[in-house]
Amino acid sequence: MVIKLGNVVLPKKSFDIVTGLITNRKQATIEVSPTNGNGTTIAKNINFTGTTRTKTINIFDYTGNEVVTASAASVSYANGILRLTNLDGAIATIVSLNGRIAAKFTVSGDEVQKEVALTPGFYILNAGKTVTKFIVR
Structure with a gap:
């Protein structure tokens, strides 16, 4: 220098x-x-x-002193397929309202589609800092 x-x-x-x-x-x-x-x-x-x-x-x-913001995470469930976006590396846990764990796995990738068989009911998905509630009919 x-x-x-x-x-x-x-x-x-x-x-x-x-x-x-x-x-x-x-x-x-x-x-x-x-x-x-x-x-x-x-x-x-x-x-x-x-x-x-x-x-x-x-x-x-x-x-290069500007703030970089992460893309928003999103979760959706339809026809037995769980779609997770921008949750790479997070541990996803799906819990029914009675407290039973229906599924638990590590998300691998930014755009993931995972087949998850859920019986009709209300569920809560927790993955990293993202929490989503959804209904299976």
């Missing part, structure tokens, strides 16, 4: 570099201070007129 201040290459062992994020998260600061190599700041250096130089830089939206 090469560290430059203007067009001057700075030897890493001769400087302390501190970075920080400004509260609005749209700017960052970089402080460069001359040091004698053991962490002690020195008052004079040929590249400095003072003891510390500070630079503020802007962080633009396209630098």
